[in-house]
Amino acid sequence: MSSEAEAGASVWLLGTRPEDTASGLPAPHSARGVVAVELDGAGEPSARREFDASELPGFVRARAGRPTRFAFSDTPLWYPPLLAAGVTIERSRDLRLAHAILAGAQALAGAPEGRALAAAQEWAAPPLTEVEDLRGEALFDVEEFGSERRRARTKQVPHDIDSALAEYRRQERAIAASAQPARLRLLLAAESAGGLVAAEMQAAGVPWDVAEHDRILAEHLGPRPMEGAKPAKMLEVAQEVRAALGDPRANLDSPPRLLQALRNAGINVASTSKWELREHDHSAVEPLLRYKKQARLLAANGWNWLDEWVRDGRYRPVYVPGGVVTGRWAASGGGALQIPRQLRPALRADPGWTLISADVAQLEPRALTAMSGDRAMAEAGRGRDLYSGLVEEGIVGTRQEAKIAVLGAMYGSTTGESGRLVPRLRTSFPAAMALVDSAAEVGRRGGRVSTWLGRTSPEPDERWREAQARGNRFDASPQDENRARRAAGDWGRFTRNFVVQGTAAEWALAWLADLRLRLAQLPATGGEPARASGPVFERRAHLVFFLHDEVIVHAPLEQAEVAAQAIREAAASAGRVMFGQAPVDFPLDLTVAERAAKG
DNA sequence: TGTAAGAGCGCG
């Protein structure tokens, strides 16, 4: 990840043959020919190879061991067939992801090279979604493209070599002309590595114990009912609720009707949400909350979910790297970002393997600490729980208060307990608070802010501007002024949080990128692979899950210790690569699962 | 009959 290591890497650009594209085929899915162009340090082609698409895995494999960065249009289209052929890539440039970052980057604002890049609108395409039908298929041989379940994205980036070459050059010129070339390079490398990780994790899948999942469902809901019927335990609880309400026909599944039923029973609520219900002391509340929890489990992660998303003991969600404005990943299908903690026991290593999970304690406040260089905040978090640190330093009374205060500072809350506590942080941590306060001020005025590595927030939309203009007119009504102030405040909280959440996401990407390279260097084990027909990296410890500030690695038992060490070292490395010698640590909570699968 | 919007809740 360091720039010194980058210097020696040669760049190979991959694209489809221009004549294939000209024929109107939906490249690269049905392209026959692939062109690989090697670029020298100045971005000029120094070598060119043309071969059948089936030879691409061999071409990539032949470069293993030499530092090579492969650049291509769109990772979800190029990488899965390589993985299916047992080939992995070390470094890449995803031109679509890179374009999205650079086209919006404030660091290039005003530079003609930046304008030239942003003008290449054909590269501004949204991520591909719902790609499950493509899983495991050799993309280059797929003629039929699209099924009823799959929405092809309406706009595709170009895949031919000429377009890729032109875009790569625009990107290089824009980076060189930017105010922060080193940081942008790091960001693009990390973002692209994230694309590789997402494809690899989807190929590997999360080892999932269907029997354990079914046991949890049965415990809470009862045995699996007939299609369309409600599980027995839900029906029982529903009866309890109706009895307590004194309304034998109350409909618990329709919020408006449930609201009416609650009011008829004398429970004076404005909504049926659980935080409001909890406030009321009525015998119907407890079973109703239980019913809601059951309904949620059934709808979101019940037997239908299991049927659709878990196959052959693997859960394969669809990740969308860069899918959130702040740079966090999104998910599309499978609900990877919302697996309830309740179901965590269903994540179960294969026999002879184990699961190592690690999450960063208080990642966002630590990212804020590092980017603001706030020494007092660094001191409060060094080597300990940051929130406890605040208590020990006498800034707040309890850990809970510390958490409320810190979250309030990052989210911009002004009311209640949080609003009361935030001013204390302003005294104790002036640098950190100045950073988020000024980000909020920029947002309130409609400006843009950037993360540490240079991802820039979007501009507010036309409606927002109109609201401000209307609120500022000499004849603005109180409602106009109110609406404008409210919108300005909303956008200020967004930009306040953007710099923190976005920088934290960059740290997490740097961690992932470094970790996958460390794991790739582990020897293949002589024992059983995770699956008989799995990708090549399933013979060693590999990433299977990532969620904002948490990773899960599936490792052969004999590699558990080295894999855990790799996770820790990658975290330390991510901190150094992003923030240099800033005195901020990123401590991990790391757990090696005790139970492996039966058998 | 099909889509959009809102409610509600899971995750960080």
Place this chain on the structure above:
DNA sequence: AAAGCGCGCTCTTACA
């Protein structure tokens, strides 16, 4: 207890 930020998914209801 939420609040204050960012998401996705399912269900119901409203409306074309």
